[in-house]
Amino acid sequence: MRDLIPNHRPALVLAPMQDVTDLPFMRLMARYGGPDIFVTEYFRVTADSGLDANTLRSITENDTGRPVIAQMIGHDIAALCRTARELEKHSVSGIDLNLGCPAPIVCRKDAGGGLLRQPERVDEILRALRDAIQGRFTVKCRVGFADKAEFPRLLEVFQKHDIQALTIHGRTVRDAYKTPVHPECVALAVQAMACPVIANGNVVDVASGLAYLRHTNAAGLMLGRGAIRHPWLFSQLRAHWEGGAVTVPTGRDMLSYIQALYDATAAFHPRFDVRPHVQKMKRYMVFITTGIAEGQLEHRIRRVTSEEEFFSACRDHLDHDEPLAARPPEDSHVFCGFAELR
Ligand SMILES: Cc1cc2nc3c(=O)[nH]c(=O)nc-3n(C[C@H](O)[C@H](O)[C@H](O)COP(=O)(O)O)c2cc1C
Numbered sequence: 001m002r003d004l005i006p007n008h009r010p011a012l013v014l015a016p017m018q019d020v021t022d023l024p025f026m027r028l029m030a031r032y033g034g035p036d037i038f039v040t041e042y043f044r045v046t047a048d049s050g051l052d053a054n055t056l057r058s059i060t061e062n063d064t065g066r067p068v069i070a071q072m073i074g075h076d077i078a079a080l081c082r083t084a085r086e087l088e089k090h091s092v093s094g095i096d097l098n099l100g101c102p103a104p105i106v107c108r109k110d111a112g113g114g115l116l117r118q119p120e121r122v123d124e125i126l127r128a129l130r131d132a133i134q135g136r137f138t139v140k141c142r143v144g145f146a147d148k149a150e151f152p153r154l155l156e157v158f159q160k161h162d163i164q165a166l167t168i169h170g171r172t173v174r175d176a177y178k179t180p181v182h183p184e185c186v187a188l189a190v191q192a193m194a195c196p197v198i199a200n201g202n203v204v205d206v207a208s209g210l211a212y213l214r215h216t217n218a219a220g221l222m223l224g225r226g227a228i229r230h231p232w233l234f235s236q237l238r239a240h241w242e243g244g245a246v247t248v249p250t251g252r253d254m255l256s257y258i259q260a261l262y263d264a265t266a267a268f269h270p271r272f273d274v275r276p277h278v279q280k281m282k283r284y285m286v287f288i289t290t291g292i293a294e295g296q297l298e299h300r301i302r303r304v305t306s307e308e309e310f311f312s313a314c315r316d317h318l319d320h321d322e323p324l325a326a327r328p329p330e331d332s333h334v335f336c337g338f339a340e341l342r
Contacts, residue, residue, distance in 0.1 A: 001136055001165035001196055002219075004037055004067055004093065009241035010213055011220030012234050013037045013167070013198055014227060016071045016096075016140070020284070023058040024264040029227060030064035031260070033235030036220075038068045039140075042098050045074030045083045059090050067093030069138060073101060075111045077125055081132035094136030094164060097129060102142075102173045113173035116145040119157045126161040136164040140200075143185040144172040151185045155192045167198040167222050180337030183215035190217045198222050202338040204229065205326040206236050206246070211341045225335065228287040229328070231257055248326075251318040258288065258314055278310050290328040290335065293317040 005011040014021060014029055016039040026038050040058050043051060062068050070092045074080050084095045099122065101112030108114065115122050130137055139158060144150030150172075158166055168189055170181030181201040190197045196219035203209045204226040212221060227233055232247045239246045249257075262281055266272050282301055289298035300313035330339045 001037075001094065001138060004136075005196055005219055006036060009238070010218070011036050011196070011198065012237060013039065013220060013222040014234075015039065015200060015222045015224030016041055016098075017224055017228075018042065019280075020228065021058070022054060022265075022268065023061055024268040025261075026058055026062065026064055026068075028260055028264050029231055029234070030066065032231035032257075033238060034064065034066065035223070035227075035234050036066060037093070038062070038064070038066055039096055039222075040068060040070050042071045042073040042101070043083060043087070045072050045076065045079050047076050047079050049074075049079060049083065051083070051086055056090065059087075059092055062091075069094040069096050069136070071096040071098055071140070073098040073106065073112050075109065075115060075121070075125070077128045080125065081128055084129060084133050088134055092135070094138050095129070095133050096138045096140055096167075097125070099139060099141040100169050100173070102176050107173065113142055113145060116142065116150065116154060116173060119153050122154070123157045123160065126157065126163070130161050130163070137162070138165040138167065139163050140167040140169070142169050142171055142173050142175075143182055146172060146174045148172055148182050148185055151188065155189055158189075159192055159194075163195055165196045165198060165219075166193055167200050169200045171201055178336050180340035181212075183212060183341070186212075186216040186218055190219075196220065200224070202226075202335060202341055203233075204328055204335050204338050205233065206240050207327075208338055208341040209233075209237055210240070215341075225287045228284055229290060230324075230326075248323045250323055251320040254288070254292075254324055255314055255318040258285075258318075259311075274307050275305070278304065278307055281310060287334060290332050291325055295329075 012035040014035040018041045041055050070087045106112040168186045186199045198220045199212045199216050199218035200222035209221050236246050285301045297317040304310045328335045
């Protein structure tokens, strides 16, 4: 993946997020500057799975001009290899294996983060996938299942295979999203791996991104919830490295982002229905409202049920030209422990 990373600055990658990073979301991020590289939501792989049509659209109809890596989750080796070959028939820039999802239903089936309990099995899967995949093969992991002390053993396995990038969400599966990240594990991987290592977890503003890079020497940053909250984050980081004006978004900028998100995701659904769409917007808003008007917008949004109530709440707190805070509040229940990244 070295060839996809700009040679003068760290790479910026949009984190794969189920039910978030679909085609309209990727297009919207690109309008705000966007990442250098996209990764799809995961394709769920089982013995009889096919390619999810909606997720496939983020590859086949992707007109952002940026590379898209297709992510898979599963544990059935034959099915993973078959799916990787099917995906490679489309214009993917690589295939990624998810070794980090903490959802109990996924881990119980020994997929995603659950696989980290079985390094030998990971070894087998990586060997088979490396043989099956013609192009770039990347891995996204956490630093262990229950304890970061598991990470050196996992790194030994990763080192054995010719992978083109390793992205590390710097928490264990058990940590879920509740703890600060462990940059020292990412730094260890940077030392150990021949391929680029991308640091992920809790980057919420330029300062936390720079701190993560300073502690790890990673080749890039992957941004997830921080990008939902502030789509300006990619261009702010780029401006920091390349010179140029750093955007300081105002309340009204946020209002137009929320409207654009509403419109883009609504237009994507052939059977658009307002009520479920407002519910979908409320899931994005969990990240977006963090810290706005001292929690008042979050409080209002939780209670809205109609489009009118939704936008009225947004307007009441965002129809102004004051700059928005770059960081969430330090006691944020969404971005737990981000302030430790300094
Ligand atoms: C709603 C949501 C969905 C996610 N779906 C995926 C996924 O499909 N594949 C994956 O590897 N990680 C997934 N993740 C994890 C993110 O890619 C990322 O590793 C994590 O959110 C930490 O980064 P952040 O602090 O920048 O958000 C998801 C996270 C969230 C919040």
